[in-house]
Amino acid sequence: MKKLSSKIWSLIILFLVITVVFMSLFTNFLYDQLYVKDSEESMIEVGERLQSNYQGGKVTDEFVEKVEDFNMYSTFNVFAVRNPKELSACVPFEIDYDTLIGPEERRQLLKGEPITKIGYEERFEREVISVIVPLTDQNRLEGIIYLYYPLARITELANNEVIILISSVVVFSMLLAFFVHKGLGHIMRPLNELQHAVEKMSDGDYKTRVNVSSKDEIGKLSEAFNEMAAAIQSEDEDKKTFLATVSHELRTPISYVKGYSEAIQNNFIEGKEKDDAIQLIHREANRMERLTNELLQLAHSNRDQEKIDVYPMVISETIRESVDLLKNQSKHKEVEINLELDDSLIVQANEEKLKQIFINVIENSIRYSNKKSLIYILLKASGGNAVIEINDQGIGIPKDDLPYITEPFYRVNKARSRADGGSGLGLSIVKDLVKQHNGKLLIDSELGKGTYVTITIPLMEEL
Amino acid sequence: MQRKLLFLLILCTTILVGCRDDQFPSIDQHQSFLASMNILEPSMTFYGESGELIAEWKFDKGYSGALIVNNHVLFYGHQLTEADIYELSSGKLVSTIKTGVGSTNAYYDLTYKRVFITNSVRNSVTSFDTQGNKLDECSLGEYPMSMTSNNGLLYVINYKDSKLSIVNIDTMDLHDEWTINESSNGILIVPEKNTVWIGGHGKGNKANRTVDILDLKSGELQHQLDVSIMPVGFSRSEDEIYIINHGSNELHATNLDGQALWNIEIGANPFTVANFNGNVVVAGFDDHKIYILNDQKLIKTIDTGSGPFQLLVREVS
Numbered sequence: 001m002k003k004l005s006s007k008i009w010s011l012i013i014l015f016l017v018i019t020v021v022f023m024s025l026f027t028n029f030l031y032d033q034l035y036v037k038d039s040e041e042s043m044i045e046v047g048e049r050l051q052s053n054y055q056g057g058k059v060t061d062e063f064v065e066k067v068e069d070f071n072m073y074s075t076f077n078v079f080a081v082r083n084p085k086e087l088s089a090c091v092p093f094e095i096d097y098d099t100l101i102g103p104e105e106r107r108q109l110l111k112g113e114p115i116t117k118i119g120y121e122e123r124f125e126r127e128v129i130s131v132i133v134p135l136t137d138q139n140r141l142e143g144i145i146y147l148y149y150p151l152a153r154i155t156e157l158a159n160n161e162v163i164i165l166i167s168s169v170v171v172f173s174m175l176l177a178f179f180v181h182k183g184l185g186h187i188m189r190p191l192n193e194l195q196h197a198v199e200k201m202s203d204g205d206y207k208t209r210v211n212v213s214s215k216d217e218i219g220k221l222s223e224a225f226n227e228m229a230a231a232i233q234s235e236d237e238d239k240k241t242f243l244a245t246v247s248h249e250l251r252t253p254i255s256y257v258k259g260y261s262e263a264i265q266n267n268f269i270e271g272k273e274k275d276d277a278i279q280l281i282h283r284e285a286n287r288m289e290r291l292t293n294e295l296l297q298l299a300h301s302n303r304d305q306e307k308i309d310v311y312p313m314v315i316s317e318t319i320r321e322s323v324d325l326l327k328n329q330s331k332h333k334e335v336e337i338n339l340e341l342d343d344s345l346i347v348q349a350n351e352e353k354l355k356q357i358f359i360n361v362i363e364n365s366i367r368y369s370n371k372k373s374l375i376y377i378l379l380k381a382s383g384g385n386a387v388i389e390i391n392d393q394g395i396g397i398p399k400d401d402l403p404y405i406t407e408p409f410y411r412v413n414k415a416r417s418r419a420d421g422g423s424g425l426g427l428s429i430v431k432d433l434v435k436q437h438n439g440k441l442l443i444d445s446e447l448g449k450g451t452y453v454t455i456t457i458p459l460m461e462e463l
Numbered sequence: 464m465q466r467k468l469l470f471l472l473i474l475c476t477t478i479l480v481g482c483r484d485d486q487f488p489s490i491d492q493h494q495s496f497l498a499s500m501n502i503l504e505p506s507m508t509f510y511g512e513s514g515e516l517i518a519e520w521k522f523d524k525g526y527s528g529a530l531i532v533n534n535h536v537l538f539y540g541h542q543l544t545e546a547d548i549y550e551l552s553s554g555k556l557v558s559t560i561k562t563g564v565g566s567t568n569a570y571y572d573l574t575y576k577r578v579f580i581t582n583s584v585r586n587s588v589t590s591f592d593t594q595g596n597k598l599d600e601c602s603l604g605e606y607p608m609s610m611t612s613n614n615g616l617l618y619v620i621n622y623k624d625s626k627l628s629i630v631n632i633d634t635m636d637l638h639d640e641w642t643i644n645e646s647s648n649g650i651l652i653v654p655e656k657n658t659v660w661i662g663g664h665g666k667g668n669k670a671n672r673t674v675d676i677l678d679l680k681s682g683e684l685q686h687q688l689d690v691s692i693m694p695v696g697f698s699r700s701e702d703e704i705y706i707i708n709h710g711s712n713e714l715h716a717t718n719l720d721g722q723a724l725w726n727i728e729i730g731a732n733p734f735t736v737a738n739f740n741g742n743v744v745v746a747g748f749d750d751h752k753i754y755i756l757n758d759q760k761l762i763k764t765i766d767t768g769s770g771p772f773q774l775l776v777r778e779v780s
Contacts, residue, residue: 085668085710086668089693089710089732090693092502094622096646106749138750139750141732
């Protein structure tokens with residue numbers, strides 16, 4: 001595979017070659033347009049000035065001498081010709097020599113028009129620009145003034161130094177190619193680092209980070225990469241912690257079940273002890289069942305983040321049903337639940353999931369309430385939302401633990417929790433379910449006084 | 464019926480158009496004229512005794528020269544394979560002679576009633592009768608061109624050679640060869656003085672400035688006549704000889720002995736001179752004009768076709 005830097009390098013070299021070719025063509029064009037045109041114009045001007053000295057009649061020796069004199073000081077080669085043979089005067093007859101001007105040129109000169117030619121002239125054995133000015137009198141071509149200038153093409157000019165020229169071009173191109181290569185390497189280095197980092201990431205090394213040395217596109221890409229790497233790393237760590245917690249949570253009841261069942265099998269315990277052990281095995285099995293159910297729920301609530309079936313429903317009904325379902329538990333703890341519900345509020349929700357939210361929250365409240373205390377449940381409308389406040393007079397949560405209270409298996413007091421029978425997943429499930437209903441979950445608490453849970457679910461918009 | 468009429472109409476039109484292609488304005492048999500053969504845009508222009516235009520014949524073919532014999536005119540071309548004979552009184556093409564490429568000149572001998580055409584490809588001269596039937600051919604030197612005849616002998620200058628060939632008209636055998644300059648052009652025999660006058664361009668880029676006068680019998684150089692630049696054409700009156708110098712645009716007149724009488728600068732690059740109706744006529748190749756002189760003075764200038772190269776005269780008494 002061709003590297004990106006090689007592609008850019010080739011592109012730059014290609015542009016360079018195109019530029020060199022274009023410049024040489026352009027120079028040639030300028031040479032033709034400016035140098036050649038300029039020479040032509042000044043030659044015509046000189047020719048016409050010399051022509052103005054011709055008084056008509058035969059071209060005299062004095063005139064020829066005058067032109068020759070001028071030639072000594074002129075930058076062009078100038079001479080006057082009056083030999084009719086050189087002027088193609090014999091042309092209807094076949095001629096056995098090269099004339100200075102051809103029959104077509106003679107005809108043009110007879111009209112009094114000057115002639116300009118560029119090309120190889122056999123007479124001068126080289127490429128020349130030549131201008132021919134006629135000396136005419138009464139339709140007679142008495143002579144011509146011939147001006148020419150060697151056409152030293154740029155290549156011809158540089159002919160002697162052609163080796164130096166070519167080698168300097170080669171050296172210059174090589175130097176340029178080298179520096180472009182180096183420069184590209186410098187520019188491409190962060191990209192190469194990034195590529196190595198991505199390779200390391202894909203091998204599972206989530207601690208990989210790259211140096212951000214610039215603020216350009218590559219710098220921004222490096223920053224984004226670092227953020228992404230940090231996110232993946234934290235996610236990975238969360239996953240490991242979660243798995244460790246789940247294993248730990250399951251291991252304890254399993255060891256109880258295993259231990260007591262072995263003891264029963266081997267008849268180590270008898271009578272009431274055996275009954276207690278069987279009850280304990282049953283309780284631990286229930287705990288495991290509940291834990292796995294809730295794990296399943298959590299997994300579902302995560303997976304079904306975006307697709308739950310919602311429909312209009314009266315929210316106060318659901319709250320009442322939830323409270324009814326928990327009647328035994330509240331009675332057992334002698335906790336009184338006070339309801340103050342606005343029966344007119346209708347929300348778009350899934351009844352089952354909504355009930356799950358309230359059961360989890362109210363169950364928690366009952367669980368951590370002091371005996372013979374009160375739980376207030378208030379439902380009201382506020383700012384287009386149904387707001388449910390659940391307020392207990394329980395043990396409360398320490399301030400430091402509040403931010404983590406909705407994370408799976410997070411417990412304020414691990415030693416106490418298992419006795420409470422909670423799995424540590426309830427609030428995580430609540431948080432996900434509230435989110436599925438586009439609602440909000442707020443938990444505030446005062447240690448020793450009680451906890452305030454506020455759930456906000458958007459009201460159904462009236463049509 | 465209507466179809467037949469239409470067909471006849473188309474046929475007639477085609478025939479008429481076809482006829483017109485080969486027919487030029489006619490020239491009266493009793494008309495004396497001066498004709499100019501113009502070769503840049505091939506045409507022949509005919510002028511009457513006072514220089515008035517009688518007719519103009521324009522050609523599609525690239526004729527480079529012509530020869531007038533009584534009521535007929537023969538046109539030939541260096542690049543053409545055949546020469547065409549037209550009848551002047553009708554302006555119609557009457558016959559065509561196969562010549563092959565390279566015809567350089569045509570000449571008519573009055574005594575033997577023979578037409579001679581020189582050829583620069585075959586380097587020969589071919590004789591024809593007045594009906595245009597080929598009679599005989601004789602090989603000559605390089606590029607035979609200028610011709611004249613005297614007393615049963617045809618004198619031919621070989622333009623790219625250094626010899627003049629003399630051919631017996633009757634037998635068409637080579638009679639003699641004389642050494643002359645290369646690039647010679649223009650020949651005139653003066654029987655009264657037993658001399659042959661030969662002009663020329665000069666070899667290479669060196670312009671010739673003399674006319675060589677040779678002895679008619681021996682071919683020996685009698686003397687060189689200094690004229691101007693490149694004398695290439697002659698004509699004569701009873702006692703004067705006219706020499707046209709195309710390099711210097713000068714007409715020189717001498718007596719039959721070659722003594723200079725007068726000269727005049729005339730025309731632009733004139734190649735030809737003729738005598739017509741007591742006047743001397745010169746054609747300027749570059750300025751496309753015909754100049755009529757009388758008694759050393761220019762009496763008339765006529766605009767003619769492009770590139771007049773030959774002046775031909777028919778004088779009917």
